[in-house]
Structure formats: structure tokens, C-alpha cells
Amino acid sequence: MTVLEVELKHRYASGFELDVQMSMSGGRCALFGPSGSGKTTILKAIAGLLRPDLARIVVAGDVLDGAGVRVTPERRGVGFVFQDHLLFPHLTVEKNLIFGRPRGAKDQDGAFFRRVVDALDLGDLLRHRPHELSGGQSQRVALGRAILSRPRILLMDEPLASLDRALKRRVLDHLDRVTEEFDIPLLFVSHAQGDVLRLAEEIVSLDDGRVVAQGPTADVLEQEEREGRLNPLNLVEVTDVTEEGGYWKGRMGHQWVFFSTPPAPAGRPTYIRFGASDVTLARTRPEGLSIRNCIPATVERIVEPEGGGMIFVAMDAGVRIWSEITPRARDELKLATGEDVFCLLKTAALRTF
Amino acid sequence: MSAFTLSAAEWDVLRLSVKVALGATLLILPLGVFMGYLLARREFRGRTIVEILITLPLVMPPVATGLILLLLLGRESIVGGWLERAFGIRFVFNTKGAVVAAAVVSFPLLVKAAQLAFSGVDPRLEGAARTLGAGRVRTFFAVSLPLAWPGVAAGLVLAFARCLGEFGATIVFAGNVAGRTRILPLAMYNAYQSPDGMGEATRLLALSVLIASAALVAGTWLDRRGKKKLGRMDAS
Known part of the structure; x- marks a missing residue:
């Protein structure tokens, strides 16, 4: 309505x-x-x-x-x-x-x-x-x-x-x-x-x-x-940022994430941004992967744009994260609202500002 | 009679003066506040003319104001004649005339003060009241007027004090009739003109100073109280 x-x-x-x-x-x-x-x-x-x-x-x-x-x-x-x-x-x-x-x-x-x-x-x-x-x-x-x-x-x-x-x-x-x-x-x-x-x-x-x-x-x-008016799809705030072994570590929602670019100057909030296509989904916590960021989340919503094509999945990980997947991936993972998933994020895909 | 005791006639003068000033202030209250609000909030055709007409009695000699009133409302005039025939209302040589003269002369003071007070009220607060379901009338009485009240009250006190000082317009329009139109300044003038009236004139003078001071003190108190009640308005 x-x-x-x-x-x-x-x-x-x-x-x-x-x-x-x-x-x-x-x-x-x-x-x-x-x-x-x-x-x-x-x-x-x-x-x-x-x-x-x-x-x-x-x-x-x-x-x-x-x-x-x-x-x-x-x-x-x-x-x-x-x-x-x-x-x-x-x-x-x-x-x-x-x-x-x-x-x-x-x-x-x-x-x-x-x-x-x-x-x-x-x-x-x-x-x-x-x-x-x-x-x-x-x-x-x-x-x-x-x-x-x-x-x-x-x-x-x-x-x-x-x-x-x-x-x-x-x-x-x-x-x-x-x-x-x-x-x-x-x-x-x-x-x-x-x-x-x-x-x-x-x-x-x-x-x-x-x-x-x-x-x-x-x-x-x-x-x-x-259309080039907007770059990132995911934009989240990270707090408690510290340096750790050449990387940066910060709190995103109730999870820690690692990223490779420095945080915002002191006194200003740090945001990280990454594309929805940079978020890989898994149903179980994977092992033996090079990806450092593995964030448990719950599927909130699945958005299928009219006319088919890529599907967007909104997840709650203390913050909202969007992932872009193919319809086939959705079917194979049997994704539905309320299901638990893991979001895999490559450190290099995360940009801070 | 001692220099500090008022005679019965002087008490009558005092009573009449306060009665005329209060009557005139109450008479101009609704229209004065409304005109102040209108001028603070709205652009309308003929606004300049309205502003000039309202301000005129402030800058004209009061005697001229009295003459205009006589021409407009005197017994020979169209409006005045009609009022007397239809309702038996007579202004000349009548307390009603003294009230009208004082009202016209003090009207601009109230309008100006009210206009200034309403200009100081954020019009967006009125918009907020409207989105909360309050119509124009409720918005005015529940938001605009309470917020402008300290300034409006100061204007009322000023107008009241001006009424007490009225001389020129009253003597021309309403005349100088003991017990009906002879308010303080007229009585003072009368006493001063009579051969041994200097004592009476002085007592009336003291009275005048006393009332004016009381009005100013009341005005300051109203203003302080109003501002205190509103808190720091800019901080919200």
C-alpha cells in the first residue's frame, strides 16, 4: 500500500x-x-x-x-x-x-x-x-x-x-x-x-x-x-581502532574487523566502506581460507530487483551489511530471512575514511 | 489642609484618571495586540498606510489628534451624530470622550511594543504548533501570545502611563469638565491657572509622579517575571 x-x-x-x-x-x-x-x-x-x-x-x-x-x-x-x-x-x-x-x-x-x-x-x-x-x-x-x-x-x-x-x-x-x-x-x-x-x-x-x-x-x-553517483554500498562505522601487526583492527557492531588503510584522524569517526560484491557469504564458518574477516550475521531481508539479475541480501551483524549474490548462489545456500550466515570480507577490499 | 492630604475633589480626579486610563488601555488591548501581530507576521496590501495611520497620533500634536477626533466623532459629524441618535453615545464633555482620546493617543505605543514582541517569536514555532493540530486561533493563544507576553505587557504599561499623561487631545475632544473629563494633567493645569492653586497643583504633581513610577515598576516586574518564566529562549 x-x-x-x-x-x-x-x-x-x-x-x-x-x-x-x-x-x-x-x-x-x-x-x-x-x-x-x-x-x-x-x-x-x-x-x-x-x-x-x-x-x-x-x-x-x-x-x-x-x-x-x-x-x-x-x-x-x-x-x-x-x-x-x-x-x-x-x-x-x-x-x-x-x-x-x-x-x-x-x-x-x-x-x-x-x-x-x-x-x-x-x-x-x-x-x-x-x-x-x-x-x-x-x-x-x-x-x-x-x-x-x-x-x-x-x-x-x-x-x-x-x-x-x-x-x-x-x-x-x-x-x-x-x-x-x-x-x-x-x-x-x-x-x-x-x-x-x-x-x-x-x-x-x-x-x-x-x-x-x-x-x-x-x-x-x-x-x-x-550510475556513478555513489561508490560504496556498505558504509559502516568502526570504533576502538588499534594497529596490529601492520594491519588495523576495529570494532564493527559486535565483531572485530581487520583492514589495511589507516583510520580517520583522532576525534573523527572512522567509517569503512566496501562494495556489496566484496561480501562473500557462507553457511558455515569456513576453514583454510586466506580471508581474515569472517563475521557472523543474520539475514534480514532479500531484495530481488525487478527484471532479475543480482540479488541483494541485507544482514544484521550489529550493523547492516549488504551482499550481492547471484540467484543461483541464493538457491544453493538456501538463504532466507532469519537464517544465520557468515560474511567473508577481504582485508584489502575494506577502505577507511 | 496639610500639604500631604488630598481633598475630596483631588481624590475624584485621581479616581477618574485611573478609570479613564484603565478603560482606554483595556479598549485598545485586543485591537492593539492583533495589529501588532499582523504587522509582525504578514505582508498585505496597504500595509504602509495602516502603519502610518497607527503611528500618526504618536507624532502629531495631541491637540491636532483631538481636533481630528472632534471632526470624526463630534456631535456635528456624520459618525458622531449617528452614534448619538442611534445609541445615545456622546463623547464630547463626557468620560467616554476622555477614554477615546486617551485610547487613540496611546494606541501606537501598544501596537509598536506588540509588533516588536511578536517579531521576536520564532515563526517556525507557530508552524510546529500547526503540525501538532493547533489551528490559527489556538496557535496564537497557546504559542505566539504567551511567548510575546513580556513585550506586550510592557507595551500595556507604557500605554497606561501615556493615558495618565493625556492633555491636548482630551481637552479639545472631550473638554475640561470636572468629574467627567478633568483627568490629572487637566486638573493640574486648572489648579496652576487659578490664583492660589499652587498648593493643589503641587499635590497633583506628586500624585502624577507616584502613579507613573508605580506603573514603571510594575512594567519592569512583569517583564522580569515573563523572561524568567520563559527561561533562556534562545537555548531551546
């Missing part, structure tokens, strides 16, 4: 033109692209905060913008978590949270309120005022406030930008928890491929005001890669 359809054209005073057609089928979708590609404008248009020159926006079957129709922001059922959160400074956290509570839902809403507060660990913050919160806390309040307004879709502008490593991991955990527990489709803006890989099931990739690709994450990234 399609939860969101967007068609919009908008010309800025600067002459920049946005001309976008996109759709989202549910789950978590990333609006991905470099800054200045029109991502935030699209979110604002969906929320009704900006009036594009031409728009057709449909959420869960309801036309919000269209011929002769323009639904006001308060009647759209579109939740928005702004990049700088925009909590109301004159209200306590609790009052902020219940600001958007639908009218007449007060009694049966008490339980829902508690669930949201628990899921986002807001219990200790309720009496605080926004200026007393850290950035991460304030983002959680903004997220809770949006969820409590019972939106049909949730929009988030750069939820993971400018967060340090530890905080990013916590935010991702919370996002996982709430989107699953409350079953709200999430459309988020990001310019970081690592974040998109980790969080999104679908991608709408934008460049210069146009959609250049959209679909399941693996397909889009593969297409981007093929």
Missing part, C-alpha cells in the same frame, strides 16, 4: 527549481541527497508549511493538496520533527508532549501517553523546561510530541545530523523502537549514506531538485553505484 504520494513543482526566488514525483510504501523511507537538493522543502510541503507552485500530495489515500484542495497543516495528520526540534520554550516537557494530543481522546490517551514516555525514556524529564534539556533529550521530546499527535506519517528533518557517535546510536535505537512499536511510517531527510543504510528500507534519492532514483534501499544504492 502507498502511504504517501508526492508530485510537486516549485521555483525558488533564486531560480532553483524543484520538480519531484515520489511515493513511499510504508516503513522507513529516506529522502537522500546532497544539501541544497530540495529535501527539506519537500518535507515542508507535505506538512503544509510551505505552498509550492504546484502540488499533489496524497497521504494514506487522502488528498491533502490537489486541484482545488489545500488542507491546512493542523488537519493533515502529518507529524514533523524539526532539525532543531522547536519545543515550546514556555511549556514544560509534559505540556509540550500533550500539546498535540487529539481533543476528546484524553482518557484512553493516558495509556498511550505512558507508552510513548516509556519508549523514549522521557519519564524523568516531564517537569523540565526545554532550555534545561540536552540536544538528544530535546530531540526525543520532539519525537514524542509528534507521535502523541497521532500522525498518519512522521517526517523528520536530518534526525541524525551533527550527533556524536554514542548519541547517534541511541537515537537510532529510539527510532527503531518507536517506528516499530507505534507503527508509524517515517520519512526522513538525510545526506549521510551510512545513516540511510542503517535506517531506511526505501530511498528517494534527490539531486539538484530532481528525483534520480527511488525504491528499496539496496536497489537504489545499487543503481546509484552503477
Whole structure:
């Protein structure tokens, strides 16, 4: 089912033109692209905060913008978590949270309120005022406030930008928890491929005001890669990097990996990237191989691009790893969601930056 | 009579002055706040003309404002005549006239203060309120107004103080009638003009200083309290 359809054209005073057609089928979708590609404008248009020159926006079957129709922001059922959160400074956290509570839902809403507060660990913050919160806390309040307004879709502008490593991991955990527990489709803006890989099931990739690709994450990234807009398919963060016998060793998820290029300068997170085709899969831990990195993982999803060809397998190894295999390999390995596999990675195939 | 005791007539002047100033401030409150919000948030056709009209009483001689009011609302005028025939409302030589004169003269002070206060409220907070299901009216009363309140309150205090100082427009439009339109400055002028009224003028003067100071103290207190309540707004 399609939860969101967007068609919009908008010309800025600067002459920049946005001309976008996109759709989202549910789950978590990333609006991905470099800054200045029109991502935030699209979110604002969906929320009704900006009036594009031409728009057709449909959420869960309801036309919000269209011929002769323009639904006001308060009647759209579109939740928005702004990049700088925009909590109301004159209200306590609790009052902020219940600001958007639908009218007449007060009694049966008490339980829902508690669930949201628990899921986002807001219990200790309720009496605080926004200026007393850290950035991460304030983002959680903004997220809770949006969820409590019972939106049909949730929009988030750069939820993971400018967060340090530890905080990013916590935010991702919370996002996982709430989107699953409350079953709200999430459309988020990001310019970081690592974040998109980790969080999104679908991608709408934008460049210069146009959609250049959209679909399941693996397909889009593969297409981007093929068309030269994107190099790596896998991009993961490694921590606790140390040198060991001429190689580097770092923690990726709950596994150690070895790689041959140096980590990022101190104070900056280190990422390693490698192609999906660099990941070989095995059902049992192989012996007598020259490959040093053998990472146990669980199959999360198998994506078969339309029209056949290579298959993409998403795996959970504490981080998400994509592998590109042939349909025949899939059949021979009897791969299915939930199965355990080993990912084999050649040290030389891993590049750090 | 001692120099520090007010006569019954002077008490009446004080009561009337506060009544007129309060009445005028309450009269301009809704429209003044609304105009301040409008000017801070919206571009519309004829905006410049509206701004000029609102500001005019601030820069014109108050006597001229009084004359304009007389021309617009006096008994001989179309509007004033109609108001008297249809509703029995009369401004000239009437406390209502003193209230209207004070209201018109202090209106720009409130509008300017409110405009400035609303300009300081991040409009994106209003956008956020809308996405949370609040309509325009609720957004205004639950977000914009509380955030702008310290500035608006300061504007109200300023307007109230200006009403207490009103002289020119009142004397021309409403006249100088004891018990009806003779507010503090008019009474002070009257006393000073009469042969042995210097003592009374001085007592009224002291009263004037006292009320004005109290208003300013109240204004500062409101402002501090408001800011404290909002915390460090920029940090959120």
C-alpha cells in the first residue's frame, strides 16, 4: 500500500527549481541527497508549511493538496520533527508532549501517553523546561510530541545530523523502537549514506531538485553505484581502532574487523566502506581460507530487483551489511530471512575514511 | 489642609484618571495586540498606510489628534451624530470622550511594543504548533501570545502611563469638565491657572509622579517575571 504520494513543482526566488514525483510504501523511507537538493522543502510541503507552485500530495489515500484542495497543516495528520526540534520554550516537557494530543481522546490517551514516555525514556524529564534539556533529550521530546499527535506519517528533518557517535546510536535505537512499536511510517531527510543504510528500507534519492532514483534501499544504492553517483554500498562505522601487526583492527557492531588503510584522524569517526560484491557469504564458518574477516550475521531481508539479475541480501551483524549474490548462489545456500550466515570480507577490499 | 492630604475633589480626579486610563488601555488591548501581530507576521496590501495611520497620533500634536477626533466623532459629524441618535453615545464633555482620546493617543505605543514582541517569536514555532493540530486561533493563544507576553505587557504599561499623561487631545475632544473629563494633567493645569492653586497643583504633581513610577515598576516586574518564566529562549 502507498502511504504517501508526492508530485510537486516549485521555483525558488533564486531560480532553483524543484520538480519531484515520489511515493513511499510504508516503513522507513529516506529522502537522500546532497544539501541544497530540495529535501527539506519537500518535507515542508507535505506538512503544509510551505505552498509550492504546484502540488499533489496524497497521504494514506487522502488528498491533502490537489486541484482545488489545500488542507491546512493542523488537519493533515502529518507529524514533523524539526532539525532543531522547536519545543515550546514556555511549556514544560509534559505540556509540550500533550500539546498535540487529539481533543476528546484524553482518557484512553493516558495509556498511550505512558507508552510513548516509556519508549523514549522521557519519564524523568516531564517537569523540565526545554532550555534545561540536552540536544538528544530535546530531540526525543520532539519525537514524542509528534507521535502523541497521532500522525498518519512522521517526517523528520536530518534526525541524525551533527550527533556524536554514542548519541547517534541511541537515537537510532529510539527510532527503531518507536517506528516499530507505534507503527508509524517515517520519512526522513538525510545526506549521510551510512545513516540511510542503517535506517531506511526505501530511498528517494534527490539531486539538484530532481528525483534520480527511488525504491528499496539496496536497489537504489545499487543503481546509484552503477550510475556513478555513489561508490560504496556498505558504509559502516568502526570504533576502538588499534594497529596490529601492520594491519588495523576495529570494532564493527559486535565483531572485530581487520583492514589495511589507516583510520580517520583522532576525534573523527572512522567509517569503512566496501562494495556489496566484496561480501562473500557462507553457511558455515569456513576453514583454510586466506580471508581474515569472517563475521557472523543474520539475514534480514532479500531484495530481488525487478527484471532479475543480482540479488541483494541485507544482514544484521550489529550493523547492516549488504551482499550481492547471484540467484543461483541464493538457491544453493538456501538463504532466507532469519537464517544465520557468515560474511567473508577481504582485508584489502575494506577502505577507511 | 496639610500639604500631604488630598481633598475630596483631588481624590475624584485621581479616581477618574485611573478609570479613564484603565478603560482606554483595556479598549485598545485586543485591537492593539492583533495589529501588532499582523504587522509582525504578514505582508498585505496597504500595509504602509495602516502603519502610518497607527503611528500618526504618536507624532502629531495631541491637540491636532483631538481636533481630528472632534471632526470624526463630534456631535456635528456624520459618525458622531449617528452614534448619538442611534445609541445615545456622546463623547464630547463626557468620560467616554476622555477614554477615546486617551485610547487613540496611546494606541501606537501598544501596537509598536506588540509588533516588536511578536517579531521576536520564532515563526517556525507557530508552524510546529500547526503540525501538532493547533489551528490559527489556538496557535496564537497557546504559542505566539504567551511567548510575546513580556513585550506586550510592557507595551500595556507604557500605554497606561501615556493615558495618565493625556492633555491636548482630551481637552479639545472631550473638554475640561470636572468629574467627567478633568483627568490629572487637566486638573493640574486648572489648579496652576487659578490664583492660589499652587498648593493643589503641587499635590497633583506628586500624585502624577507616584502613579507613573508605580506603573514603571510594575512594567519592569512583569517583564522580569515573563523572561524568567520563559527561561533562556534562545537555548531551546
